Each structure stands twice: as C-alpha cells, then as structure tokens.
Amino acid sequence: MQRTYNFNAGPSALPLEVLEKAQKEFINYNETGMSVMELSHRSNEFEGILLNAQQNLRELLDIPENYEILFLQGGASLQFSMIPMNFLAADQTAGYVLTGSWSEKALKEAKKMGKTAVIATTDENKYRSIPKQNEIILPKDTLSYLHITSNNTIFGTQWHQYPELDGIDLIADMSSDILSKKIDVSKFSMIYAGAQKNLGPSGVTLVILKKELLDRIPDQLPTMLDYRTHVKSNSLYNTPPTFGIYMLSLVLEWVKTQGGLEGIEQKNHEKAALIYNQMDAYPDFYRPHAEKESRSLMNITFTLPSEELTQEFLSQAKEAGFVGLNGHRSIGGCRASAYNAVPLEACQALAHFMETFRKRFL
Amino acid sequence: MQRTYNFNAGPSALPLEVLEKAQKEFINYNETGMSVMELSHRSNEFEGILLNAQQNLRELLDIPENYEILFLQGGASLQFSMIPMNFLAADQTAGYVLTGSWSEKALKEAKKMGKTAVIATTDENKYRSIPKQNEIILPKDTLSYLHITSNNTIFGTQWHQYPELDGIDLIADMSSDILSKKIDVSKFSMIYAGAQKNLGPSGVTLVILKKELLDRIPDQLPTMLDYRTHVKSNSLYNTPPTFGIYMLSLVLEWVKTQGGLEGIEQKNHEKAALIYNQMDAYPDFYRPHAEKESRSLMNITFTLPSEELTQEFLSQAKEAGFVGLNGHRSIGGCRASAYNAVPLEACQALAHFMETFRKRFL
Numbered sequence: 248m249q250r251t252y253n254f255n256a257g258p259s260a261l262p263l264e265v266l267e268k269a270q271k272e273f274i275n276y277n278e279t280g281m282s283v284m285e286l287s288h289r290s291n292e293f294e295g296i297l298l299n300a301q302q303n304l305r306e307l308l309d310i311p312e313n314y315e316i317l318f319l320q321g322g323a324s325l326q327f328s329m330i331p332m333n334f335l336a337a338d339q340t341a342g343y344v345l346t347g348s349w350s351e352k353a354l355k356e357a358k359k360m361g362k363t364a365v366i367a368t369t370d371e372n373k374y375r376s377i378p379k380q381n382e383i384i385l386p387k388d389t390l391s392y393l394h395i396t397s398n399n400t401i402f403g404t405q406w407h408q409y410p411e412l413d414g415i416d417l418i419a420d421m422s423s424d425i426l427s428k429k430i431d432v433s434k435f436s437m438i439y440a441g442a443q444k445n446l447g448p449s450g451v452t453l454v455i456l457k458k459e460l461l462d463r464i465p466d467q468l469p470t471m472l473d474y475r476t477h478v479k480s481n482s483l484y485n486t487p488p489t490f491g492i493y494m495l496s497l498v499l500e501w502v503k504t505q506g507g508l509e510g511i512e513q514k515n516h517e518k519a520a521l522i523y524n525q526m527d528a529y530p531d532f533y534r535p536h537a538e539k540e541s542r543s544l545m546n547i548t549f550t551l552p553s554e555e556l557t558q559e560f561l562s563q564a565k566e567a568g569f570v571g572l573n574g575h576r577s578i579g580g581c582r583a584s585a586y587n588a589v590p591l592e593a594c595q596a597l598a599h600f601m602e603t604f605r606k607r608f609l
Numbered sequence: 610m611q612r613t614y615n616f617n618a619g620p621s622a623l624p625l626e627v628l629e630k631a632q633k634e635f636i637n638y639n640e641t642g643m644s645v646m647e648l649s650h651r652s653n654e655f656e657g658i659l660l661n662a663q664q665n666l667r668e669l670l671d672i673p674e675n676y677e678i679l680f681l682q683g684g685a686s687l688q689f690s691m692i693p694m695n696f697l698a699a700d701q702t703a704g705y706v707l708t709g710s711w712s713e714k715a716l717k718e719a720k721k722m723g724k725t726a727v728i729a730t731t732d733e734n735k736y737r738s739i740p741k742q743n744e745i746i747l748p749k750d751t752l753s754y755l756h757i758t759s760n761n762t763i764f765g766t767q768w769h770q771y772p773e774l775d776g777i778d779l780i781a782d783m784s785s786d787i788l789s790k791k792i793d794v795s796k797f798s799m800i801y802a803g804a805q806k807n808l809g810p811s812g813v814t815l816v817i818l819k820k821e822l823l824d825r826i827p828d829q830l831p832t833m834l835d836y837r838t839h840v841k842s843n844s845l846y847n848t849p850p851t852f853g854i855y856m857l858s859l860v861l862e863w864v865k866t867q868g869g870l871e872g873i874e875q876k877n878h879e880k881a882a883l884i885y886n887q888m889d890a891y892p893d894f895y896r897p898h899a900e901k902e903s904r905s906l907m908n909i910t911f912t913l914p915s916e917e918l919t920q921e922f923l924s925q926a927k928e929a930g931f932v933g934l935n936g937h938r939s940i941g942g943c944r945a946s947a948y949n950a951v952p953l954e955a956c957q958a959l960a961h962f963m964e965t966f967r968k969r970f971l
Contacts, residue, residue, distance in 0.1 A: 251642030255649045258851055263636070266644050270635040274628045280613030280930075282628050284810040284856070287617045287933060320682035320812065321833055324847040328831035352832075359829050443848050448646040450682065450812045450850025467721050469690035470714075471683055485686040486805050488812025488850060489620055494646070568642075571649060 255571030331360035347399035398424035403548030447495035617933035662858035693722035709761035760786035765910030809857035
C-alpha cells in the first residue's frame with residue numbers, strides 16, 4: 248500500500264508503526280478477547296494503558312513530580328475557558344501574548360471571565376514573528392498568569408525562547424509543538440495540548456499542571472470544568488476517551504524508539520530544513536510568511552508570487568499525491584505541517600516537488 | 610479467536626462486524642492512503658462520515674427536521690452543566706426526576722447554576738422503580754425544563770413510558786438506552802447520550818436538540834459550552850473526535866443490518882428475558898434489585914442470598930470467561946449489561962452459567 252504524503256495541520260499523520268500495531272491488536276487487545284474500545288475504563292488493562300502513558304510522558308518531557316498529568320476532552324478550545332474559570336481571580340488580571348488566531352481565541356474566552364491584558368502582540372506585522380523578550384513588558388499589578396501559544400499553526404511561527412518571568416505563572420498552549428523538542432517543564436505552571444498533532448488522534452487533551460495551582464481554584468465550578476475533579480480521579484472521573492489515550496500511549500512508545508525528544512528534535516530540524524531551503528534559495532518565488540528567527544519547525548507557511556500561481560501549485564501538488572498543503576481557510580496560501588510522524592521521505596518528496604515546480608517558471 | 614462474553618456497563622461490547630470493518634481499513638481508509646485518524650476534519654472524506662452518521666441517526670430514530678444532531682465531547686457529565694447553563698433562566702426553575710446516581714449528579718450541577726426542584730424521586734425505595742405518571746406532579750410556576758434519566762445503569766431500571774408533559778420541555782439523558790428501541794423523539798426537547806454503550810466508543814457525546822431551544826440561550830457563555838457554536842459549525846467548530854464519530858457511523862450501519870430499531874428492540878427483549886427468567890424462576894437466589902415493571906433491558910441487576918455467595922458467583926463467572934458482571938462500585942452486587950452489541954450467545958451462556966451455579970445450592 249502507498250502511504251500518502253500527509254501534511255495535514257491536524258488531525259495529521261500518525262507513525263505507520265503505531266497504526267500497524269493498533270491494527271494488529273484492534274479486535275483482541277493483549278489476549279483479552281476484546282478491543283481496547285470494549286474495555287471498561289476501570290479495568291486493570293485500561294488502567295495499565297493510562298498509567299503507562301503518564302509514565303512515558305513524565306519520562307520523555309522530564310516532568311517534575313509536582314506536576315499532574317491529565318487527559319481531558321474538548322480540545323484546546325475548552326481549555327481557553329477552563330483556564331480563566333480556574334485561575335483568574337476577580338481582583339486579578341490575566342495576561343495574554345498574541346501571536347495568532349489561537350491566542351486571540353484564548354483571550355476572547357478569558358475576557359468573558361474577568362480582567363485581561365494584552366502583554367505583547369505581533370498582529371501589526373500580520374503575526375509574522377514572535378515577540379522578543381524585551382517586548383514583553385509586564386504591568387505593575389499582579390497577573391494571575393501569562394498565556395502564550397508556543398507554536399502558531401496558521402501563521403507558521405514558533406517560540407524558540409520562552410519568556411522569562413519572575414514569579415508569574417506561565418501557561419502555554421502547546422497543541423502544535425508538544426513533544427517536538429526538549430523543553431523545561433519547570434518554567435511553566437501549565438502546559439496543555441490537543442492530541443491531534445504530535446500526540447495521537449483527536450479527542451484527547453493533555454494537561455500538565457503544577458500542583459500549587461490547584462489551591463487557587465474557586466469552589467462551585469461545574470464539576471467537569473474544575474481541574475481538581477480530574478486530579479482527584481486521575482482522569483477517570485467519568486469515562487475518558489479510552490481509545491484515544493491508548494493510541495497516545497502507542498505514540499509515546501514510538502517516540503522512545505526514535506531516540507526520545509533529542510532524536511525527534513534533530514529529525515524535525517532536518518525535515519523542516521528541506522522545505523525552508525527551497526524557500527531560502529528562491530525567496531521571491533516561495534515567499535515565507537514567517538520572519539526567519541520566528542519560523543516554526545512544525546508548520547511551514549508560504550505563498551507564491553500570485554494567487555493564480557499559489558492555486559496552480561496547490562492543485563498540482565494535490566495531483567502529485569500531497570495532502571493538506573492548503574493554508575488555513577482564514578489566510579489562504581500554502582502550509583506544510585511536518586509534525587513528528589511525517590517521515591523524512593515525505594519532506595524530501597515535497598522539496599523535490601517544489602524544486603521541479605519552481606524550475607518551470609524560474 | 611475467542612471473543613469474550615463482555616457484559617461491561619460502558620465502555621462495552623461493540624459489534625464484531627464493526628470492529629472487523631474498522632480493522633480492515635484502519636491504515637488505508639477508502640483508498641486515501643491514510644487512516645481515518647489522519648484525515649483532516651475539514652476534508653471531504655471526513656465530512657462524508659459525519660453527514661452519513663447524522664443521516665443514519667435521523668433515519669433510525671426518525672428525528673424530525675426541526676431537531677439538530679450534534680457530536681460533542683465530555684460525556685453526559687459535561688451535559689449536566691451545559692443544560693442549565695444554556696436553558697435555565699434566572700427567573701425559572703429546572704425540574705429533575707431522580708431515579709438514580711446519574712440523575713442526582715445532573716441535579717447537583719444544575720443547582721450550581723440556578724433554581725431547581727425535585728419533581729419526583731424513588732430514592733426512598735433505593736431506586737428500585739421509576740415514578741408512575743401520577744407521581745409526577747408539576748409545580749405551578751413555570752419549569753424551564755424537566756430532566757429525566759431514561760435508563761439507570763447502576764440500579765437497573767428504565768422508563769418504559771415517558772412522562773406526558775403539557776408544554777414543558779422534556780430533556781432526557783439516554784446514555785444507556787439510546788438506539789435500543791423505537792422512541793418518539795418529538796416528545797423530547799433534547800436527548801443526549803455518551804456514545805460508549807449503544808453508539809460506539811467513549812469520547813463522543815450525541816446531542817439531539819429541538820431548534821426552538823436555541824433561542825433561549827444567553828449570550829456570553831464560554832464558546833465551547835454554547836450549543837449554538839456547535840449548531841452553526843455542524844459540530845466542526847474545533848477538531849471533533851474524528852475516529853469516534855467514524856466508529857459511531859459504522860455502528861449505525863450495523864444497526865440497519867439488524868432490522869433497524871425494531872429488530873434491535875426485539876433482540877434486546879429476547880436477550881434480557883434469558884437472564885430475567887433465571888431470576889424469576891428462583892427469585893430468592895437471584896434477587897432482583899429493580900421492581901418488575903421498572904426493569905431495564907440494558908442493565909440487569911441482582912444480588913445472591915449472601916455477600917459471600919455474590920462474591921463466589923462473580924469470581925466463578927470471571928473464571929468462566931464472563932467480563933463486567935460486577936455491580937457498580939457504589940452499590941456492589943451483580944450487573945449484566947446487555948447492550949445492543951452483546952450477542953444472544955453471550956446471554957445464553959450467562960443464563961446457562963446462572964442455572965448451573967444455582968443448582969449447586971438449590
């Protein structure tokens with residue numbers, strides 16, 4: 248079978264080895280005579296899967312013991328509301344750094360809950376860059392937290408150095424670059440991520456939460472929207488998305504076979520370079536959206552000299568078997584998402600295609 | 610391969626034919642060269658799956674055109690909060706009929722949002738029965754809605770005749786008996802159900818909502834918790850649990866091959882009768898929790914004459930290969946959940962086991 252060159256922005260490619268393992272044991276998991284989907288979420292088998300996933304995450308990301316690891320539902324979009332519900336007190340202000348559509352959405356939900364402040368934004372340059380450390384000016388009054396989006400799928404930018412904040416809780420939406428490189432978890436009070444890019448299938452939301460933050464949660468929140476509910480029950484308050492967590496556990500095992508996050512990061516650099524090199528060689532033909540120092544290794548965005556040429560490129564790429572190269576419907580253009588599971592060969596093939604296509608015109 | 614006799618209360622058995630089809634196309638869906646999990650949720654392929662699932666639900670349940678069909682996340686537990694957030698106005702009262710732990714939980718969340726009233730309850734008889742029509746006495750002031758739990762997984766009771774309400778919006782949690790029989794959707798203003806019993810894997814929540822109700826939703830709700838968000842985007846506001854919706858679509862196709870809901874209902878009667886007959890023949894040995902006229906066809910609950918004997922039964926049943934027969938951890942005892950996908954053979958085997966076990970003592 249020919250695997251498609253899948254550059255979808257999410258849901259996106261999964262490692263073939265993971266899919267093959269899941270397929271093999273799809274109807275009979277670990278000789279139980281049942282599919283993973285048919286296991287009780289309170290069975291030893293499923294508990295084993297859940298604990299294994301948590302343990303592997305802790306190991307791979309080097310998550311300190313004073314952080315909880317939760318598997319929730321609703322995607323990053325529900326976290327946009329849960330974060331201010333849980334952590335934005337009435338007399339405080341929540342700070343947001345705007346680097347694209349997703350941070351705007353996070354801010355919009357926080358505004359419904361309390362006072363907010365935009366601490367920095369790059370919207371005036373169409374979100375082509377990430378604010379520099381000296382552009383992040385904290386206000387005098389206490390911030391309940393500072394929220395950033397670590398990677399911006401739509402604009403193709405990524406934080407390469409996280410803001411240094413003295414004593415302010417940093418919360419990051421890492422939906423689109425979690426597990427793509429080593430990070431220092433201890434610099435964050437909370438990290439969250441929809442699974443459907445680097446972690447597994449859609450329908451699972453990973454939350455990594457510093458235990459201290461739990462003390463700040465007000466009472467009388469809806470039970471499902473109170474992080475303490477999920478901490479107390481180890482993500483088993485109600486039925487979790489069991490199959491999604493199982494797939495995530497397989498993806499984590501796969502990451503370990505790739506040399507862990509060091510191996511993954513190196514490969515991600517290699518993969519992205521193949522495509523960025525095409526852009527850098529002919530920057531008037533493949534015009535990057537992101538400024539060089541803010542480039543994302545996950546989502547590579549560009550346009551061609553005219554809308555007609557952009558469409559021609561997309562249409563021929565599609566014919567050639569590439570999937571998911573259209574830019575986000577809100578801004579158009581082209582976007583190649585090269586998440587962890589996108590193989591090097593797919594990036595090589597795309598680079599080759601870009602070269603061949605360009606040569607017809609230049 | 611030997612399939613296990615799976616009587617789990619949820620997640621629970623799925624039809625073998627569905628699992629086999631999903632396994633076959635697990636890595637290469639419909640010749641796309643991708644797994645369903647790797648498809649963009651905005652691709653034609655996934656949209657086809659989603660629309661097909663909605664169309665089949667509409668057909669099977671005969672859902673009128675003035676009802677929306679949504680696929681959400683968070684399970685029934687999140688609906689417990691969303692319902693009052695969306696439909697309980699400040700000057701109104703939400704009515705709840707209590708028939709078990711799940712309706713208690715639904716009430717608890719509503720209490721956080723506004724005024725509530727318990728319209729009827731059977732807690733004084735340990736939830737052994739469903740209130741009769743004449744026990745449902747509506748208050749004089751307007752109810753924003755009346756909430757019921759159509760089937761009670763823990764206590765093993767089920768509404769066989771829904772309350773007749775003049776002009777009051779009836780909302781039902783049908784998590785554990787949706788699609789198990791024909792129902793008249795037009796009697797309800799909203800029906801919701803976690804998928805993990807009769808619809809598919811966990812991680813998808815079905816909501817069937819009368820369009821009129823949308824006008825009552827207040828502004829400034831968190832975007833993800835406002836039903837209008839999901840109506841406007843046809844459940845694609847953010848990334849939905851794509852694989853879960855795909856599995857649900859396969860389950861619906863399977864229900865059609867079983868003679869639709871008429872065929873399913875008849876088989877459910879047959880299956881439950883096999884087990885209830887064992888209880889009725891020796892009611893002092895297999896002691897039913899539910900009163901006869903309130904018995905659930907989905908969850909069959911009983912205890913044996915002593916706790917020791919109950920444990921002996923459970924332990925031997927487990928050894929004989931039966932899974933999921935323990936009662937809910939909150940009440941203990943035994944429970945056989947015979948959802949749609951539990952085959953007749955499994956119920957025959959359980960009935961046989963019950964008979965053999967009983968004969969050793971009686």
